Amino acid sequence: KNEVEQSPQNLTAQEGEFITINCSYSVGISALHWLQQHPGGGIVSLFMLSSGKKKHGRLIATINIQEKHSSLHITASHPRDSAVYICAAHPNTGNQFYFGTGTSLTVIP
Amino acid sequence: IAGITQAPTSQILAAGRRMTLRCTQDMRHNAMYWYRQDLGLGLRLIHYSNTAGTTGKGEVPDGYSVSRANTDDFPLTLASAVPSQTSVYFCASRRDSYMNTEAFFGQGTRLTVV
Numbered sequence: 709k710n711e712v713e714q715s716p717q718n719l720t721a722q723e724g725e726f727i728t729i730n731c732s733y734s735v736g737i738s739a740l741h742w743l744q745q746h747p748g749g750g751i752v753s754l755f756m757l758s759s760g761k762k763k764h765g766r767l768i769a770t771i772n773i774q775e776k777h778s779s780l781h782i783t784a785s786h787p788r789d790s791a792v793y794i795c796a797a798h799p800n801t802g803n804q805f806y807f808g809t810g811t812s813l814t815v816i817p
Numbered sequence: 818i819a820g821i822t823q824a825p826t827s828q829i830l831a832a833g834r835r836m837t838l839r840c841t842q843d844m845r846h847n848a849m850y851w852y853r854q855d856l857g858l859g860l861r862l863i864h865y866s867n868t869a870g871t872t873g874k875g876e877v878p879d880g881y882s883v884s885r886a887n888t889d890d891f892p893l894t895l896a897s898a899v900p901s902q903t904s905v906y907f908c909a910s911r912r913d914s915y916m917n918t919e920a921f922f923g924q925g926t927r928l929t930v931v
Contacts, residue, residue, distance in 0.1 A: 738917055739917040741919075741920060743920075743922075749924070749925075750907075750922055750923060750924035750925055751907060751909075751922035751925075752922070753919050753920055753921065753922075756917060756918075756919050756920075758917060794859070794860070796860075796920070798917065804850075804862050804865060804875065805860075805862070805920070807859045807860040807861075808859060809857065809858065809859040810859060
């Protein structure tokens with residue numbers, strides 16, 4: 709059983725499209741993290757949120773604690789956004805993350 | 818440059834050999850983690866350390882050991898490598914394990930055991 713589920717697994721979009729990646733979790737959490745991994749590259753933290761919404765440039769992350777759901781949105785997508793996006797839940801108890809298996813995004817020029 | 822550094826970036830290793838993956842951070846973070854990343858399985862925790870001098874087992878600890886002699890370094894050792902340990906290994910750190918703090922990841926070590 710996966711405590712964190714992401715959808716879709718793979719996503720292809722045209723440049724300029726609005727993109728949404730979803731994350732659902734089944735455990736009580738203290739925070740939800742969104743991570744980005746470029747092909748062959750390291751992992752970078754994009755957002756850490758425990759309520760509401762955060763925005764950084766063209767990226768927006770939202771979380772609904774009651775529904776145990778978070779979304780990552782990318783506005784005006786660009787080929788450089790092509791990467792794997794990983795959702796990670798930090799549970800209320802314990803100190804280890806539960807990771808989703810990632811969403812592979814490809815933005816075509 | 819502040820951050821978290823892993824070495825080597827890639828390695829081909831003969832089965833049965835011993836190997837230590839190095840991880841160093843200069844952010845004075847208390848919590849450090851080792852993950853392996855495999856296709857379709859995502860990131861899985863191997864071992865963790867909440868503070869210098871302490872370590873704990875994660876989801877997939879068998880065949881691996883760690884030490885945390887000081888705050889900065891958290892090496893991961895494969896005592897006798899097997900092909901199933903072929904993976905990409907990521908080291909990560911956070912300021913504290915019990916607080917909502919951002920996680921920082923190394924660039925990864927791609928290990929192939931043949």
